[in-house]
Amino acid sequence: MASLKTSAEIGAMAEAGRRLAEVLSLLAAEVRPGVATMHFEELGRKLIRERGAEPAFLGYRPHWSERSYPYALCVSLNDTVVHGRPGAYVIREGDLVKLDLGVKYGGWYVDAACTVGAGRITPEAQKLITATKTALERAIEETRPGRTLGDIGWAIEQVARRAGFSVARSLTGHGIGRELHEEPSVLNVGRRGKGEELTPGMVLAIEPMIVAGQGEVKERKDESVATADGSLAAHFEHTVAITKQGPRILTAP
Numbered sequence: 001m002a003s004l005k006t007s008a009e010i011g012a013m014a015e016a017g018r019r020l021a022e023v024l025s026l027l028a029a030e031v032r033p034g035v036a037t038m039h040f041e042e043l044g045r046k047l048i049r050e051r052g053a054e055p056a057f058l059g060y061r062p063h064w065s066e067r068s069y070p071y072a073l074c075v076s077l078n079d080t081v082v083h084g085r086p087g088a089y090v091i092r093e094g095d096l097v098k099l100d101l102g103v104k105y106g107g108w109y110v111d112a113a114c115t116v117g118a119g120r121i122t123p124e125a126q127k128l129i130t131a132t133k134t135a136l137e138r139a140i141e142e143t144r145p146g147r148t149l150g151d152i153g154w155a156i157e158q159v160a161r162r163a164g165f166s167v168a169r170s171l172t173g174h175g176i177g178r179e180l181h182e183e184p185s186v187l188n189v190g191r192r193g194k195g196e197e198l199t200p201g202m203v204l205a206i207e208p209m210i211v212a213g214q215g216e217v218k219e220r221k222d223e224s225v226a227t228a229d230g231s232l233a234a235h236f237e238h239t240v241a242i243t244k245q246g247p248r249i250l251t252a253p
């Protein structure tokens with residue numbers, strides 16, 4: 001069961017989300033060849049602190065892991081779908097850089113991600129970015145009272161398939177609020193009209209992860225998740241509240 005938020009609580013989450021959106025867009029603007037991925041971690045921590053917020057991933061131990069995560073940010077490159085770690089790697093021309101960031105502010109968690117190409121990228125990489133962004137937009141259109149979790153997954157899967165891509169298997173979005181990961185899981189596949197009905201007060205982190213290849217993924221030793229076939233992956237995420245009037249994107253500037 002999803003925990004429902006009042007409109008005042010959704011307003012408080014939007015305050016957190018505005019801060020996250022500002023930080024994420026400042027980080028995205030720094031993506032270019034020659035920049036080490038640790039730069040985003042260092043700058044991200046500073047920008048989060050300046051806004052009176054806390055990094056949500058730093059020290060967080062997800063239920064699937066035995067260890068807590070040592071960074072504020074996930075930086076995933078090329079065939080890495082999610083959970084890539086910032087480090088000494090220096091970004092090269094053509095890299096697909098995924099930035100995934102959670103923050104906590106006023107006791108509320110919010111979560112968002114984006115994919116940015118470094119310098120000139122291939123037409124296929126651009127098409128993948130566009131499809132994944134479109135998938136998130138279409139999913140958000142479904143995020144309204146009377147629709148279902150299946151409608152969200154269906155919308156994402158349709159966009160991926162029509163572009164000739166696949167949804168990364170077994171990776172999902174999630175409810176969010178007082179905890180970073182709450183019920184329900186938000187699958188990136190689904191059947192129209194099936195699954196839990198969406199009701200006002202639900203807040204979901206919707207995060208299509210779309211790959212150019214077949215969709216199977218593997219976990220690496222450092223707990224990052226990559227495509228099994230080495231194909232490129234893209235990821236976009238927003239934290240979205242369901243209101244009587246429709247979807248409200250909380251991680252927008």
Ligand code: MG
Pocket residue numbers: 111112173174205207237
């Ligand atoms: Mg998330």
